[in-house]
Amino acid sequence: MGEALVHVEELTLAWDERVIQRDLNFDVRPGEVLVLMGGSGCGKSTLLRHLIGLQVPARGRIRYGGIDLASADETQRDQLRERFGVMFQAGALWSSMSVGENVMLPMQELTTLAPAEIETLARFKLALVGLEGAFDASPADLSGGMKKRAAIARAMALDPPLLYLDEPSAGLDPITSARLDELILHLRDHLGTTIVMVTHELDSIFAVADRALFLDAQEKTMTALDAPRALLLHGPEPVRHFLQGRARP
Ligand SMILES: Nc1ncnc2c1ncn2[C@@H]1O[C@H](COP(=O)(O)OP(=O)(O)OP(=O)(O)O)[C@@H](O)[C@H]1O
Numbered sequence: 500m501g502e503a504l505v506h507v508e509e510l511t512l513a514w515d516e517r518v519i520q521r522d523l524n525f526d527v528r529p530g531e532v533l534v535l536m537g538g539s540g541c542g543k544s545t546l547l548r549h550l551i552g553l554q555v556p557a558r559g560r561i562r563y564g565g566i567d568l569a570s571a572d573e574t575q576r577d578q579l580r581e582r583f584g585v586m587f588q589a590g591a592l593w594s595s596m597s598v599g600e601n602v603m604l605p606m607q608e609l610t611t612l613a614p615a616e617i618e619t620l621a622r623f624k625l626a627l628v629g630l631e632g633a634f635d636a637s638p639a640d641l642s643g644g645m646k647k648r649a650a651i652a653r654a655m656a657l658d659p660p661l662l663y664l665d666e667p668s669a670g671l672d673p674i675t676s677a678r679l680d681e682l683i684l685h686l687r688d689h690l691g692t693t694i695v696m697v698t699h700e701l702d703s704i705f706a707v708a709d710r711a712l713f714l715d716a717q718e719k720t721m722t723a724l725d726a727p728r729a730l731l732l733h734g735p736e737p738v739r740h741f742l743q744g745r746a747r748p
Pocket residue numbers: 514519537538539540541542543544545546
């Protein structure tokens with residue numbers, strides 16, 4: 500296994516003065532699906548916001564290779580843009596553009612590729628997520644699951660080695676959600692994409708996660724990081740309860 504893509508060191512997350520999580524230490528390993536899990540309000544989305552540089556750590560560091568995210572200069576930020584793609588919880592596509600135009604947009608803005616090449620690549624990305632026929636469709640005409648797939652295609656537009664997904668299955672029925680899990684595994688297994696994903700769905704955690712990180716809302720720190728099945732058997736009690744679908748008493 501190669502060097503970690505992301506190093507998180509002594510990270511404290513806070514909103515204003517209020518500490519949400521502290522002393523987070525973990526790596527994101529190349530080629531893994533890492534799930535961020537924990538009860539409602541424990542700080543999963545806040546951690547994701549820090550990992551993509553939307554929020555600056557109250558303490559500690561997030562490093563991509565040699566680059567410290569918080570102190571990156573303009574050139575380094577440009578380099579970082581190519582290292583990860585992001586699909587936010589809303590997964591919003593621009594409604595005024597076709598699905599194909601949505602996927603082409605990052606390539607138009609951030610590459611010097613010719614228009615014909617960009618279109619070919621966008622069609623390829625849509626095929627990758629099982630939406631080969633949707634290039635000219637309007638986002639409004641897509642089902643919830645198809646919108647998520649299109650948003651993943653857009654996040655993959657620049658071929659990032661790392662993909663951040665915030666609750667990709669939120670609002671989807673179980674069958675559509677399972678198909679999205681298959682897509683996530685396909686990206687990992689066939690493109691070697693590393694995926695860091697926030698999810699509530701236990702089925703999804705067991706289906707896709709190589710490792711799952713548990714943020715404990717009461718302890719305000721991570722209390723476990725391991726394969727979900729290992730955590731189910733040997734994890735701390737609150738983690739086992741969580742994975743059994745039982746809320747903390
Ligand atoms: N914009 C904000 N301003 C202030 N506090 C916030 C803001 N967003 C979130 N918080 C607080 O940070 C804490 C963590 O919220 P966060 O959304 O990261 O949790 P989460 O684990 O993703 O929750 P959920 O599973 O419900 O989506 C919560 O106490 C929340 O109230």
